[in-house]
Amino acid sequence: MANPQPARLIDQLRERLGPKGVVTDGDALAPWLSDWRGRYHGTSPAIVAPADTEETAVAMAMAAAAGVPLVPQGGNTSMVGGATPPADGSALILSTRRMNRLRALDAAAGTVIAEAGVILSDLHDAAASAGWRFPLSLAAKGSATIGGLISTNAGGTQVLRFGTMRALVAGLEAVLPDGSVYHGLSALKKDNRGYDLRHLLIGAEGTLGIVTAATLTLVPAAADRAVAWAGVPDPQTALDLLRRLESETGDAIESFEILPADSLAAVLRHIPGTRAPLAGEHGWHVLIEVVGKAAGGARPLIEPSLVRAIEAGLIEDAVIATSEAQAEAFWKLRESISEAERASGPAVQHDISVPVAAMPRFMVEAAAAAERAFPGTHASAFGHLGDGNVHFHVRAGEGAPPDWVARNGAAISDFVYDLVDAAGGSLSAEHGIGQMKRKAFGRLTEPSRIAALRAIKSALDPHGLLNPGKLLP
Known part of the structure; x- marks a missing residue:
């Protein structure tokens, strides 16, 4: 729906939310009008930046009354143009970045209530200071926010053991398209009261509601970790290696990443300070992270298995990091691939x-x-x-x-x-899906699924005011 009175609405929002709650300066707006990859560019007359859930509900209700679309945005790290406003300037951006408090961390229960604007790396630090960890990590952890991670059901490098964001969200708070608030932060293990709104909102890309806070599941801090790098001849051998390591180490393997020789070469060529972990040429490489339940327990857990895998011909060569600095250097190689490819x-x-x-x-x-x-x-x-x-x-x-x-x-x-x-x-x-994959999504998805998604969208957001032009074909 087109915006009939943008200037009047912006003035009303500024009056309700204060000077920090509405941004109209062109220079301040500019970084948030394009996606992270620079492929999608939009226009918006203002960023609405509520400080809390109540202000978010006020902003949503006012926008709904005026018929003005809102584009929820966190760290703006979407890879598919999912947080970029439309090019016609019809929508306002609603930024969750001011909602960046950790409301509570329950060390006994192993949960934390984090607002949507909390940056992932800050959550990691807070959990670590309490003897816990949040087991989801990705290259954009320094800018990606909790609300965005929930709205895209982010995965990352630890899905192998802990699952996607959906598996880590124990409760959710969100503002719905009419301005009402869904209060679902209670971390209930069992709740059979019909449709689960939490799971509808997770992965909805901001099209059904604006996530304002979540109760997240933490896991105990790892007593020890070992990070290994191995050269393998092909992906099938890599998968065979993974299955062998799983059978020998149980659930100790948290990450198992594969990359071809050309991706590693691009990183070494374009990313300063990087070096190859292994001598010689290998067609494929795997990065393995194992955690131990006691200090010093990770390396003895993985090293004998790697030796046996070499003897069995599954590994051509391997090295285990001897320090945290070296472990981080191995991970930098994996996490720099996208940056290196952009430079290539x-x-x-x-x-x-x-x-x-x-x-x-x-x-x-x-x-x-x-x-x-x-x-x-x-x-x-x-x-x-x-x-x-x-x-x-x-x-x-x-x-x-x-x-x-x-x-x-x-x-x-x-x-x-x-x-x-x-x-x-x-x-x-x-x-x-964002903007990038809408057409392909519609072409390759069975009609019954598309019809169900559209029915859900129509029921919760009948006027199409939340994140228009995203997800649904």
Whole structure:
């Protein structure tokens, strides 16, 4: 719905929320009008920045009465244009960044109530100071906010053991499209009162409500960890290695990341201060993190298993970090891949999943198929092999023009998504649909599912005021 009286509404919001509650300065607005990748650009006359849930409800109710759409935004780290306002300037941005308090941390229960604007790394620090940890991490942890992570059902590098954000949210508070507040922070283990609004809001990309706070599950701080880097010949061997390590170490493995030699080479070429963990050439690499229940217990847990895997021919070479600094250096290699690829030139990125058992074959065969279909490109995948989610990138050849993605991206993505669909997978494993994948989502999703999603959206947000142009095709 178009905004009939933007200036009047902005004045009313400023009167209710105060000078910090509304931002209209062009320079202050500019960084929040484009997505993290710089592919989507919007326009908005103002950012509405409520300080708490009550102010969020007031802002939502006033916007609803005026028929003005709102685009919820946290750290603006969306990879699919999910938090960028429309280009026509019809919507206001509603920023949750001022709602950044940790309301309570219950060390006995192992829970924390965090507001939507809390930055993930700050939550990590707070949990650690209390002897706990929040077991979800990703490269954007220094800017990603809790509300955004919930709204996209973020995954990260520890899904293998702890699941996605959905598994870690024990309670939720949100403002609904009419300005009413859903009070669901109570961390009930069992609650059979009909439809679960918490799970509807998780992964809804801000289209059904504005998450303002959540009760999150913590886990005990790890007494010890060991981080290993290994060279393997191919993805199937990597998966065989994972299954062997799981059988020998139980639930001690928290992360198992795979990356091809070309991704590592890009990081070493473009990211200062990085170095290869292993001597020699290896077609594929895996990063393994294991936790121990007692101080000094992680390395003795993983080292014998790695030795046996080398003897069995599953590993070509391996090294275990001898210090926290070296462990962090290993993780920097994995977390810098996207940055390195941006520096390498244009690429079309895909965040996809297929059944775990099918992933090794998919990684190899889909890459070869993409390179045949689009001569001159180079395709490869990296990511969370153990949960069937990889980032499948098709990179332009050397000397590609700046508009290469604009000219070729749609055709490449359709090709990749068709391969994913044929393998029984999903075109969005953890980044969401946003703007980028709406068309493909509609094309590849069964009509019954789309109809159900639209019915839910229509029931909760009949005027389409929350995050227009996102998720639903």
